[in-house]
Amino acid sequence: MKILLTIGDITLKGGAERVVANLANAYAQIGLDVEILSFYKSGDKEAFELDNRVKLSYMHQKSFDKKRKNFFYKMSYKFIESYILKRDFKDKDFIIFNNSPHFPLFKNTNTDYLKIIHVRAKGRYLKRYDYFDALVLIATGEIDFWKSHHKNIELIPNFLPNISNLNTDYSKKCVVSIGRMDGSNQKGFFRLIDIWKLIQDSSEFKDWKLHIVGDGELKEKIENKIKDLNLTNSIILKPFTKDVESEYLSASIYAMTSHFEGLPMVLIEAQSYALPTISFDIATGPSDIIEDEKSGYLIKDNDLNEYATKLKTLMSDESLRAKMGAKSKEIVKSKFSKDVVMKQWMELFERIKNNA
Numbered sequence: 001m002k003i004l005l006t007i008g009d010i011t012l013k014g015g016a017e018r019v020v021a022n023l024a025n026a027y028a029q030i031g032l033d034v035e036i037l038s039f040y041k042s043g044d045k046e047a048f049e050l051d052n053r054v055k056l057s058y059m060h061q062k063s064f065d066k067k068r069k070n071f072f073y074k075m076s077y078k079f080i081e082s083y084i085l086k087r088d089f090k091d092k093d094f095i096i097f098n099n100s101p102h103f104p105l106f107k108n109t110n111t112d113y114l115k116i117i118h119v120r121a122k123g124r125y126l127k128r129y130d131y132f133d134a135l136v137l138i139a140t141g142e143i144d145f146w147k148s149h150h151k152n153i154e155l156i157p158n159f160l161p162n163i164s165n166l167n168t169d170y171s172k173k174c175v176v177s178i179g180r181m182d183g184s185n186q187k188g189f190f191r192l193i194d195i196w197k198l199i200q201d202s203s204e205f206k207d208w209k210l211h212i213v214g215d216g217e218l219k220e221k222i223e224n225k226i227k228d229l230n231l232t233n234s235i236i237l238k239p240f241t242k243d244v245e246s247e248y249l250s251a252s253i254y255a256m257t258s259h260f261e262g263l264p265m266v267l268i269e270a271q272s273y274a275l276p277t278i279s280f281d282i283a284t285g286p287s288d289i290i291e292d293e294k295s296g297y298l299i300k301d302n303d304l305n306e307y308a309t310k311l312k313t314l315m316s317d318e319s320l321r322a323k324m325g326a327k328s329k330e331i332v333k334s335k336f337s338k339d340v341v342m343k344q345w346m347e348l349f350e351r352i353k354n355n356a
Contacts (some may be wrong), residue, residue, distance in 0.1 A: 003095075005096050006096065009041065009194050011040035011043030011047055012356070019118070025161065027051060037057055059084060095150035142284055156341060158268075159337060164273055176212075176254055177254070186258055189218070195307050196234070210235045214238075254296075256277065271289065277289070
């Protein structure tokens with residue numbers, strides 16, 4: 001079986017790019033003929049390590065010109081790129097589109113075209129998804145929406161390539177949160193700081209620390225808010241690190257305060273180290289990972305007081321952290337392991353070909 005995975009720019013270090021690398025490596029490891037096509041190339045090399053059996057090609061040896069936002073310019077590019085895709089990849093059984101605005105305007109008869117939906121639906125230009133033979137959702141939150149707009153919807157989550165044998169130490173009085181500090185404020189670190197202020201107003205938790213790990217354009221504003229609320233003694237800002245394992249193992253609770261997500265891999269990673277987790281119950285993502293009251297807590301979106309109350313509950317009870325942490329790891333093994341998810345992909349491929 002020959003599979004082509006497409007991505008906007010594989011040299012970018014983002015979630016979708018990591019998913020593509022993980023998928024390609026997993027396909028290669030089970031003996032499939034797999035190739036990645038990156039439409040653009042803004043960096044020197046791919047951001048994530050690839051198995052040496054994975055072929056990699058670029059359609060353009062440059063980054064996309066974001067300054068050229070003219071509608072006709074962008075559409076002409078997509079038109080040309082779709083034609084090149086049809087012309088140069090006639091031998092593929094499946095072409096899987098990821099985080100890019102490209103669509104198979106031209107199609108080969110013997111190829112099936114799939115689209116992985118990584119982000120929230122915007123409800124615009126939905127007819128373009130009819131070009132795909134199937135849409136693959138990574139989270140359950142928008143299944144009903146997509147089923148009302150496409151005849152073939154599949155649910156296959158992202159997976160962890162490796163699940164650590166290590167578990168955290170629940171005696172550590174540390175809460176950790178990891179993510180980008182970009183201009184969208186997606187990760188909601190400002191409201192996490194407000195929640196931590198509510199907690200620190202109680203003398204009971206003065207010996208606890210909050211580690212926020214990440215970089216981005218909002219970092220200075222986040223630092224200023226911490227100073228304004230006199231939280232510099234209890235909140236530690238740390239830069240991104242490749243040794244993210246040590247960050248998970250340094251804490252006994254993982255806290256997420258995102259405003260929106262697809263399927264947050266950081267939650268899955270945290271649970272793989274047996275961390276109990278807490279998150280706002282936003283539209284998609286956390287409810288697929290956290291079992292409320294069992295592996296952690298799901299909080300009504302933007303209810304900061306309830307979030308602080310549940311976080312205090314975890315901080316007050318080491319045995320509860322251990323119990324919920326054990327459930328967290330169980331969930332990751334049963335739902336987000338490579339073997340479990342790859343079985344779903346192979347069943348999807350077989351089902352599509354049998355129905356052709």
